[in-house]
Amino acid sequence: xxxxxxxxxxxxxxxxxxxxxxxxxxxxxxxxxxxxxxxxxxxxxxxxxxxxxxxxxxxxxxxxxxxxxxxxxxxxxxxxxxxxxxxxxxxxxxxxxxxxxxxxxxxxxxxxxxxxxxxxxxxxxxxxxxxxxxxxxxxxxxxxxxxxxxxxxxxxxxxxxxxxxxxxxxxxxxxxxxxxxxxxxxxxxxxxxxxxxxxxxxxxxxxxxxxxxxxxxxxxxxxxxxxxxxxxxxxxxxxxxxxxxxxxxxxxxxxxxxxxxxxxxxxxxxxxxxxxxxxxxxxxxxxxxxxxxxxxxxxxxxxxxxxxxxxxxxxxxxxxxxxxxxxxxxxxxxxxxxxxxxxxxxxxxxxxxxxxxxxxxxxxxxxxxxxxxxxxxxxxxxxxxxxxxxxxxxxxxxxxxxxxxxxxxxxxxxxxxxxxxxxxxxxxxxxxxxxxxxxxxxxxxxxxxxxxxxxxxxxxxxxxxxxxxxxxxxxxxxxxxxxxxxxxxxxxxxxxxxxxxxxxxxxxxxxxxxxxxxxxxxxxxxxxxxxxxxxxxxxxxxxxxxxxxxxxxxxxxxxxxxxxxxxxxxxxxxxxxxxxxxxxxxxxxxxxxxxxxxxxxxxxxxxxxxxxxxxxxxxxxxxxxxxxxxxxxxxxxxxxxxxxxxxxxxxxxxxxxxxxxxxxxxxxxxxxxxxxxxxxxxxxxxxxxxxxxxxxxxxxxxxxxxxxxxxxxxxxxxxxxxxxxxxxxxxxxxxxxxxxxxxxxxxxxxxxxxxxxxxxxxxxxxxxxxxxxxxxxxxxxxxxxxx
Amino acid sequence: xxxxxxxxxxxxxxxxxxxxxxxxxxxxxxxxxxxxxxxxxxxxxxxxxxxxxxxxxxxxxxxxxxxxxxxxxxxxxxxxxxxxxxxxxxxxxxxxxxxxxxxxxxxxxxxxxxxxxxxxxxxxxxxxxxxxxxxxxxxxxxxxxxxxxxxxxxxxxxxxxxxx
Numbered sequence: 001x002x003x004x005x006x007x008x009x010x011x012x013x014x015x016x017x018x019x020x021x022x023x024x025x026x027x028x029x030x031x032x033x034x035x036x037x038x039x040x041x042x043x044x045x046x047x048x049x050x051x052x053x054x055x056x057x058x059x060x061x062x063x064x065x066x067x068x069x070x071x072x073x074x075x076x077x078x079x080x081x082x083x084x085x086x087x088x089x090x091x092x093x094x095x096x097x098x099x100x101x102x103x104x105x106x107x108x109x110x111x112x113x114x115x116x117x118x119x120x121x122x123x124x125x126x127x128x129x130x131x132x133x134x135x136x137x138x139x140x141x142x143x144x145x146x147x148x149x150x151x152x153x154x155x156x157x158x159x160x161x162x163x164x165x166x167x168x169x170x171x172x173x174x175x176x177x178x179x180x181x182x183x184x185x186x187x188x189x190x191x192x193x194x195x196x197x198x199x200x201x202x203x204x205x206x207x208x209x210x211x212x213x214x215x216x217x218x219x220x221x222x223x224x225x226x227x228x229x230x231x232x233x234x235x236x237x238x239x240x241x242x243x244x245x246x247x248x249x250x251x252x253x254x255x256x257x258x259x260x261x262x263x264x265x266x267x268x269x270x271x272x273x274x275x276x277x278x279x280x281x282x283x284x285x286x287x288x289x290x291x292x293x294x295x296x297x298x299x300x301x302x303x304x305x306x307x308x309x310x311x312x313x314x315x316x317x318x319x320x321x322x323x324x325x326x327x328x329x330x331x332x333x334x335x336x337x338x339x340x341x342x343x344x345x346x347x348x349x350x351x352x353x354x355x356x357x358x359x360x361x362x363x364x365x366x367x368x369x370x371x372x373x374x375x376x377x378x379x380x381x382x383x384x385x386x387x388x389x390x391x392x393x394x395x396x397x398x399x400x401x402x403x404x405x406x407x408x409x410x411x412x413x414x415x416x417x418x419x420x421x422x423x424x425x426x427x428x429x430x431x432x433x434x435x436x437x438x439x440x441x442x443x444x445x446x447x448x449x450x451x452x453x454x455x456x457x458x459x460x461x462x463x464x465x466x467x468x469x470x471x472x473x474x475x476x477x478x479x480x481x482x483x484x485x486x487x488x489x490x491x492x493x494x495x496x497x498x499x500x501x502x503x504x505x506x507x508x509x510x511x512x513x514x515x516x517x518x519x520x521x522x523x524x525x526x527x528x529x530x531x532x533x534x535x536x537x538x539x540x541x542x543x544x545x546x547x548x549x550x551x552x553x554x555x556x557x558x559x560x561x562x563x564x565x566x567x568x569x570x571x572x573x574x575x576x577x578x579x580x581x582x583x584x585x586x587x588x589x590x591x592x593x594x595x596x597x598x599x600x601x602x603x604x605x606x607x608x609x610x611x612x613x614x615x616x617x618x619x620x621x622x623x624x625x626x627x628x629x630x631x632x633x634x635x636x637x638x639x640x641x642x643x644x645x646x647x648x649x650x651x652x653x654x655x656x657x658x659x660x661x662x663x664x665x666x667x668x669x670x671x672x673x674x675x676x677x678x679x680x681x682x683x684x685x686x687x688x689x690x691x692x693x694x695x696x697x698x699x700x701x702x703x704x705x706x707x708x709x710x711x712x713x714x715x716x717x718x719x720x721x722x723x724x725x726x727x728x729x730x731x732x733x734x735x736x737x738x739x740x741x742x743x744x745x746x747x748x749x750x751x752x753x754x755x756x757x758x759x760x761x762x763x764x765x766x767x768x769x770x771x772x773x774x775x776x777x778x779x780x781x782x783x784x785x786x787x
Numbered sequence: 788x789x790x791x792x793x794x795x796x797x798x799x800x801x802x803x804x805x806x807x808x809x810x811x812x813x814x815x816x817x818x819x820x821x822x823x824x825x826x827x828x829x830x831x832x833x834x835x836x837x838x839x840x841x842x843x844x845x846x847x848x849x850x851x852x853x854x855x856x857x858x859x860x861x862x863x864x865x866x867x868x869x870x871x872x873x874x875x876x877x878x879x880x881x882x883x884x885x886x887x888x889x890x891x892x893x894x895x896x897x898x899x900x901x902x903x904x905x906x907x908x909x910x911x912x913x914x915x916x917x918x919x920x921x922x923x924x925x926x927x928x929x930x931x932x933x934x935x936x937x938x939x940x941x942x943x944x945x946x947x948x949x950x951x
Contacts, residue, residue, distance in 0.1 A: 282825075
């Protein structure tokens with residue numbers, strides 16, 4: 001390992017600009033003649049729009065234009081789309097209601113887009129929006145997940161009972177048979193609380209139109225600018241694909257919420273042509289709460305069957321998944337193919353059956369949020385396993401060990417074929433790091449102080465490296481999920497890598513450069529990573545699903561292989577040797593068995609000056625591209641152990657220790673990987689203890705600011721003990737599994753298992769706020785202090 | 788419009804502003820100092836922290852006119868001669884940032900913590916003192932490490948502290 005190669009904790013190249021305030025986020029861009037957009041949003045959860053009178057607003061100072069849904073329709077601008085088709089059990093396609101960028105006749109959630117005001121200043125746009133008169137006929141609303149299909153409210157004409165689909169996976173008969181012969185059945189009812197992703201940078205869009213060339217440019221906060229361009233052109237019809245440039249510059253966190261193609265960016269790029277000036281919109285935080293796609297929001301009943309030896313023999317799950325008022329870009333895939341295929345966890349479970357009823361409600365759309373379906377699955381499995389261990393009087397670690405998959409490859413009954421892993425190794429290491437053996441002493445010591453101490457496990461698995469295109473196509477995906485890369489070697493030997501992945505905190509500019517430096521034997525400062533601009537980078541699928549290492553870097557590796565192969569041809573001509581005798585090692589091309597070598601830079605120069613070979617024999621230049629389509633999902637897995645102490649007088653839960661042992665396969669940069677784990681755990685702890693998006697019965701979001709929605713702060717979290725085990729992933733050339741979502745997937749059940757262990761009963765839901773825990777603790781009979 | 792005159796990062800600045808202009812808007816829109824960020828609208832996130840006369844303030848809760856005749860330092864103004872401020876260097880060294888959006892506010896708040904609490908900061912103090920700053924990426928683990936290390940490094944560069 002070199003100091004900057006694969007496996008080295010290289011300090012990040014991008015940090016120089018971020019720590020000096022030189023990062024360039026969308027809102028930092030300003031274009032000549034720029035106007036400001038402000039969206040008038042629905043104050044009602046459900047209403048018919050009788051009329052919109054923009055007359056008084058249009059004559060307000062500074063107003064450039066006001067547009068409504070009628071204007072978009074007149075220009076034949078299509079609605080927003082959901083790109084993953086799910087079919088119900090009966091074979092019928094999901095019921096997708098129309099999703100106009102600006103409302104047409106009806107609003108379906110608080111925050112829905114009614115009109116856009118474009119003005120010289122943002123303040124003028126806001127002032128004018130207040131002068132728009134909208135005549136609403138307010139309709140009854142339904143916001144509650146479990147009540148959606150029972151309500152008389154009808155949100156979309158296509159779905160009389162608010163059902164989007166009734167989907168299932170697994171073998172029902174085999175599962176019923178397993179339950180029939182079970183020695184023990186553990187039952188649980190769970191709510192996976194609704195979350196708001198809350199990347200610190202709010203969404204923003206800046207649209208620009210160049211009439212001279214009929215070109216459009218959109219600066220947007222996107223995790224996948226090419227996908228945004230494809231959807232905006234091919235489906236929404238804002239501009240032809242080749243005429244639309246989408247730039248996603250520095251993006252301040254995404255966590256899924258910036259995958260999707262939203263109304264605001266659609267309107268900004270369209271309106272830029274209408275008003276013949278750049279149009280900029282930056283979300284404020286309240287708008288973000290109202291209109292960013294939310295995450296999770298499941299109501300689940302699940303049962304786990306075990307035999308007389310404590311072996312899990314069956315799992316059945318019924319989930320109601322709230323998709324909000326409209327189907328967001330990938331929303332339908334989250335509670336289906338990103339959820340149920342993970343219900344086998346790390347366990348050898350012969351029979352699984354899962355039913356998912358997806359519903360519309362009068363709430364913001366729900367889509368992928370860090371983990372996307374996999375945290376929900378892990379919460380079901382890990383809560384059930386822990387509860388089973390308690391009901392059987394077994395150690396939760398040992399019950400897990402008894403049921404682990406130990407032979408690979410392992411075909412689960414729910415699609416996935418696990419390729420490799422050593423789950424017991426991660427468990428052993430976690431037990432040691434967590435000092436599990438001495439936990440009883442710590443519990444006793446807490447009890448002496450009148451405190452309740454508990455320990456909870458989460459033995460999670462996820463499917464990442466998303467995903468083999470044919471496989472996802474057969475499951476309903478509208479796109480392939482490969483990744484692309486282009487490695488451009490310059491005549492001076494420096495290298496630019498153009499990648500379809502997008503970095504919004506993951507540190508690609510460093511890790512990707514480490515791979516190039518390692519493979520080509522050139523200094524890391526000779527490598528630039530270019531991403532986030534459709535005019536520069538060939539088509540790419542973007543960053544989500546912990547895919548950029550496993551898929552994005554594999555594409556780069558493939559392109560590097562081609563560069564080396566071409567370099568050998570060039571070197572053979574220069575060194576007057578046969579191509580088959582050229583070896584590439586440590587950054588040098590050499591003739592086998594001789595001391596004749598050429599440095600990488602020399603070969604690059606020779607490739608471009610092309611003096612030593614005929615252009616008919618060999619093309620000049622040294623630039624190669626590759627598309628990499630994975631052969632399987634990857635399966636990061638690990639064990640997290642959470643130890644809490646609860647003060648029954650205040651209900652405050654303090655996380656005393658956090659131990660994480662993860663198997664991410666081969667690691668490029670351990671510093672960055674650990675950082676990803678930390679951040680994921682924090683979001684998972686946030687879900688378990690603090691965060692929850694709540695709508696009241698009328699559909700008003702009552703947690704629409706950082707005052708009301710409790711984000712984890714430094715004081716809410718401990719330092720984390722992070723360890724690794726490594727089984728290289730066999731399905732990609734780098735052995736990478738992915739690490740971005742693990743913490744968020746692992747953490748919630750670890751926390752709740754610890755709290756329920758401390759309480760001695762299971763009656764607590766997420767978020768386990770001090771008030772909720774205090775109430776639950778009143779049910780707990782305090783052990784007598786042993787004094 | 789109202790005229791404001793203040794010193795920003797050592798330079799005198801005079802501008803006519805709408806009286807309702809917030810300091811953060813003045814810095815970002817008038818001066819194009821876009822390192823100071825806006826992450827919320829309720830003074831909760833701390834992405835906009837700058838120093839006003841040497842003390843950390845959330846520039847989203849200060850009017851530009853309130854800063855009249857005062858001294859403002861932003862993230863762009865703390866490195867000298869091309870060398871990072873020790874707190875900036877510590878954030879980089881300890882991977883105290885990921886997406887970078889909260890980072891300027893974090894660094895400005897951290898310097899203020901050191902100014903108030905000294906150079907030997909324990910974990911509990913740092914976590915408590917960071918109550919006004921949100922980060923969604925790092926889980927704070929490495930920010931806490933960075934602030935502790937940055938605080939110690941600041942002790943070794945007294946001249947810089949005085950300048951700050």
